Amino acid sequence: MKTTPSPPLTLAGIMSSFRRAFSGIALMSGVVNVLALTGSFFMLQVYDRVVPGRSVPTLVGLAMLAATLFVFQGVLELIRSRLMVRLGQGLDAKLSPSVYSALMRLPLRAKLPGDGLQPLRDLDQVRSFIGSAGPTALFDLPWMPLYIGICFIFHFWIGVTALAGAVVLFALTLLAEFRTSGPTKIAGQQAAVRSTLAEATRRNAEAMQAMGFGGRIAERWYAVNADYLNAHAAASDVAGTLGTISKILRLMLQSGMLAVGAYLVIQQEATGGIMIASSIMMGRALAPIELAIAHWKGFVSARQSWARLKQLLSAMPEGATSVTLPAPVSALAVENVSVAPPGERTPVVWDANFSLARGSGLGVIGPSASGKSSLARALTGVWLPARGAVRLDGATLDQWPTDELGKHIGYLPQDVQLFDGTIAQNIARFDPDASSDMVLAASKAAGVHDLVVHLADGYDTRVGEAGASLSAGQRQRIALARALYGDPFLVILDEPNSNLDAEGEVALSAAIQGIRDRGGIAVVVAHRSSALANVDTVLVMANGRVQAFGPKDEVLSKVFRSAAPLKVVTATERGVPA
CATH class of the missing domain: 3.40.50.300 (P-loop containing nucleotide triphosphate hydrolases)
Incomplete structure (x- = not known):
């Protein structure tokens, strides 16, 4: 017995577990941004102290100090970038088990667009963005006021120029957000369509080659691929254009800062050192915004991926049970079960109701599209009943953890x-x-x-x-x-003899009898009658409803009287022990 169920994994909980790592990176970013002042103050001291005083020892001392600080800055930036990569790997390691588990269960709960692998691509996108230079810009942005404040200390108009430049680039950032979200989302959708067609082509290569319609599928591929390339190019064009504009604006603003500084020097309101230092400071202050704009497409993609992952894990929480049930050994009960395919509302099985005791063998027969396979999926827990319940020894299937339930069920789809x-x-x-x-x-x-x-x-x-x-x-x-x-106690076989030869048919009948002899329950969905040789009970389905259920001979006699097309070969006729 487990005394405490494991709490469900959430994205908020995962991010909380990395709080110390993010705090450390933020602190390191603060040190890096303070060290980034080195270049500006070095130029300020050179122009205002060394050059007027013609002091070589002072120049050498300042150069050695600046070189030391630059080395420390470079080391910290290297450590920070590597930490970001490791952080992305750590996030993937914590999140991938839940994402993969949800990926396995999602097709059984909902109708999926594309190839169904979008959650894995979303996880890759988030991890890749965290390991890129984009997040470092987000850590550097809060330090912009420091640089602008120092510019105001140099001179009021130098500060105003720096602040105006920051406002212009910030407006450009908002424009990047507005212009890239739509194209990036469309590009992601087209990528999923492209992957789906590529996977379908790989799966059906033999049929395409044999029947000669590969060329027509290739034409569809060219069209889908062109749509993907156009969508990708549109998103990249927007991001590239805004990135280029931001770069040009930053260069213009730096030159503008030099012009303002030169004017102040002419007016004897500032020194040459302040003029040069403020230009460098301006470039450093605006660099995070330029970097953020350059990586904005990746940021938008990662944010959209994160939202989809959050929605996925919320919709597909991992179950947790506090008590481990014993293995089922006595009975299967189907209580007024209706079944609808994933993502559909209209049931394909209506109000199925029957029970089987240990040692039973049930044959499920009926015309195509009568709901036989859908019922089989509900018996295994693959599809959840829209209403009603499937019980093993009185317990519904969802009372077992999936891995534990799987030990008690055998399934041949x-x-x-x-x-x-x-x-x-x-x-x-x-x-x-x-x-x-x-x-x-x-x-x-x-x-x-x-x-x-x-x-x-x-x-x-x-x-x-x-x-x-x-x-x-x-x-x-x-x-x-x-x-x-x-x-396993319950074995469901769906069309188990569709590809079998005579030897395989004999082995199948013996296997069904073996399940019954050891006290298990065998459920056989069949079109070919030979699969029913060693069952003792038959269930007839039509139009999604149970038409008859009972002993095999009794039910089949009614089927024959109603001119049903199924002809059952008995075990004696086939020479297989009953």
């Missing part, structure tokens, strides 16, 4: 996907603590052991991305072994 890795890793669900005995037990329960050992590297055979190095039938049988790994 219609669309079999394996991960790049060895066959053993895929069967063991990539459990690092998996024993050879457990892998072999699952493999033998699925009847796939002989198939695996006849491969070149046996259980160490790498399956390739999505199992590309295996045939469809091999992938399906290995995925069946994965579903049986660890002897």
Whole structure:
């Protein structure tokens, strides 16, 4: 029993954990900005003390002092930049587990635009911006009043000139905010569309090549890519234009400061040292604004990414339970369950209601689009019921942590996907603590052991991305072994024989019977009747509703009398033990 549930992870909590790091960087930035006064005061002393006094020792002393201060400034700026990079890495390390977890669950809760990988790109954008020069400008901006104040100490009109320059560049910063937000958002959306099409092209390369429509898809790619490039260019043009304007304005303002200083020198209201020092001070005071404008596109992108991450983690909080439930061992109950696809409001399964005891085998049949696979997804907890509840031993599925619930459920979806890795890793669900005995037990329960050992590297055979190095039938049988790994109590098989040969059909029937014999519950969604050989109960679905539920022979006799197209081959007819 866990006495205290883990608190949900929030962006505010993560940023709070870096408070000391940010405080240290802010303090370091303060020292750097004070040291940045070195150049101005060195010039002031040279022009007002060294040159009039013609003192070489004073010049050497001032030069050595200035060089020392410049070295310290450079070291601190180097440390600060490296700290910012490490801060970005630390933020990624703390945030990426939650983002990846939400990324896995999000397609099961909502309809996603694009390729669904936007959260990872958002995290990369935030990390990259933190490690760039942009945030350092934000740390330097609060020190602008110091430089402007010193300019006022030099002379009132020098201070006014510096303040006017700061106001002009600040207005330019507001313009950058106004002009870059829209193009940057559009560029991000076009990038997602582009990535989606590229991924779809990679997945469907065989079909495009075989049927010769690759050229037409390529034309779509050219159009999508052109839209992306145009949007990216528009955002970059705005940022580049404003950055160039800010640079030119800063140079003009520095020259203007020299002109004001020269006028004051002519009027004998300032010295030559003040004239030069104030120009350097002006450049330093306005440099953070210019740097901020130059990186404003990245800042806007990072801010939009941060907002999306905040919305994602708020919508997909990680659950925490205070009590660990025992493994289910007795019953599955489906109580008035209605199911809607992620992001949809209209259910595709309506008010399903049935229960199964341990040792049961349920066959789910019905025409295409009748809701069979949707019901299967609800039984596994993949899709949340719109209403009603699915219970194992009386407890709803959401009372178990996801990883813990997964130990009690085996699932073979219609669309079999394996991960790049060895066959053993895929069967063991990539459990690092998996024993050879457990892998072999699952493999033998699925009847796939002989198939695996006849491969070149046996259980160490790498399956390739999505199992590309295996045939469809091999992938399906290995995925069946994965579903049986660890002897889960509830095993849901969705069209488990769609790619199987006769040998695979025999192995599947034996696996279903094995689940029942050890006291588990097997649910088989099928179009092909051979998958129902070793079930004892049948549920018929049509138009999203349960039409019949009961003993197999009784329900199937009603199906046959109603002229349903399904013909069930019994276990005796196929020579498989019932």
